[in-house]
Amino acid sequence: MKKILFATVISCLLATASFAQFGGGFEGPSAADQAPMSVKQAVDSWDNTKVVLRGRIVNALGDEKYTFTDGADEVIVEIDDKLWAGRKVSPENTVQIFGEVDKDMFKPTEIEVYSLTIQQ
Numbered sequence: 001m002k003k004i005l006f007a008t009v010i011s012c013l014l015a016t017a018s019f020a021q022f023g024g025g026f027e028g029p030s031a032a033d034q035a036p037m038s039v040k041q042a043v044d045s046w047d048n049t050k051v052v053l054r055g056r057i058v059n060a061l062g063d064e065k066y067t068f069t070d071g072a073d074e075v076i077v078e079i080d081d082k083l084w085a086g087r088k089v090s091p092e093n094t095v096q097i098f099g100e101v102d103k104d105m106f107k108p109t110e111i112e113v114y115s116l117t118i119q120q
Contacts, residue, residue: 038053042111046103047101053099053111055070056095058074079116080113097117100112
């Protein structure tokens, strides 16, 4: 009985040690490594194209929609309230947004934002 218990404990310890070496996640290129594109390039892209934009949010339009500018052009971005995560952003702050182009036949092109970071 003691031998079985001992063998079971050793097996569990070895299994735990082998799983420890596989901790962590993906190491490689990510959306954060993608170079930002211009608002014009984003607006001219196909529907559902993933985009990274860097610029400023200049005003709130209501219903989670904001005007975003890269300094040359503007686009409406939709930022879900939960993405703010308590952070405050003013028109003076530079932000980087990761999102997707949302084209609708009867509305201007918008960017649906999935992630927002405040740049230093």
